Amino acid sequence: MKVDFSRLDMEKRMETLKGKSLEALKTLTEASGPGNDFLGWVDQPVDYDKEEFSRVLKAGKK
Numbered sequence: 001m002k003v004d005f006s007r008l009d010m011e012k013r014m015e016t017l018k019g020k021s022l023e024a025l026k027t028l029t030e031a032s033g034p035g036n037d038f039l040g041w042v043d044q045p046v047d048y049d050k051e052e053f054s055r056v057l058k059a060g061k062k
Contacts, residue, residue, distance in 0.1 A: 027033040
């Protein structure tokens, strides 16, 4: 089996994917898409209850 990749325009494909990716990122960060009320996980790494996390770590050491 031979696959002919010569007709693929990878530069054009990458630009298309880049545009779609940036559009998706904007929708996600602006919480402007459907299901935007389920995006609490987006800020989780920086916006979490640090006191609760500390208690969990302390309990885990017991």
